[in-house]
Amino acid sequence: MKQWIWLLMAIVLEVVATLSLRAAVDNPQWIVVVICGYVGAFVALSMVLREGMAIGVAYGIWAACGVAFTAVVAHILFSDPLTWIMGLGIVCIIAGVWLVEAGSVASHRKVEE
Numbered sequence: 001m002k003q004w005i006w007l008l009m010a011i012v013l014e015v016v017a018t019l020s021l022r023a024a025v026d027n028p029q030w031i032v033v034v035i036c037g038y039v040g041a042f043v044a045l046s047m048v049l050r051e052g053m054a055i056g057v058a059y060g061i062w063a064a065c066g067v068a069f070t071a072v073v074a075h076i077l078f079s080d081p082l083t084w085i086m087g088l089g090i091v092c093i094i095a096g097v098w099l100v101e102a103g104s105v106a107s108h109r110k111v112e113e
Contacts (some may be wrong), residue, residue, distance in 0.1 A: 003051035007058060010044035011065045013037045018070050022078060057104045064097040 017037025023064075024030035046101045048058045075082035 003058075006044050006047040006051060007053070007061060009060050010041045011069065013041035013044060014062065014066045015069045017041060018066065019073060019077065021103060022024045022074065036058050044063065047078045054104050057101055060097050064093040068093055 014037065015055060017034050017040075020030045022035055030094060043055040045058065048062075049055060071080070071086060071090065074080040102105060
């Protein structure tokens with residue numbers, strides 16, 4: 001359970017850092033949030049790996065959620081475009097991450113047998 005909490009923290013910190021990077025374009029003080037967010041995201045991601053999650057699964061979920069959440073929140077905060085094609089891409093990302101996770105679980109079960 002701890003690994004999922006760390007992963008959620010890594011995702012949130014990465015999204016906050018990325019959105020703050022966009023905000024720093026107009027207001028340079030946001031760069032402090034950018035740096036702290038990215039450092040915190042990588043620390044949290046390293047804790048996920050320390051807790052035993054496979055790197056392919058952790059990185060896949062982290063990256064995919066980061067892309068999806070950043071696109072949606074940037075649309076809300078900055079009026080960035082969010083087209084149906086982008087939405088389809090987000091659905092494909094989610095499906096891909098789910099397949100990687102399902103494959104990892106299946107592989108882990110075979111090793112235990």
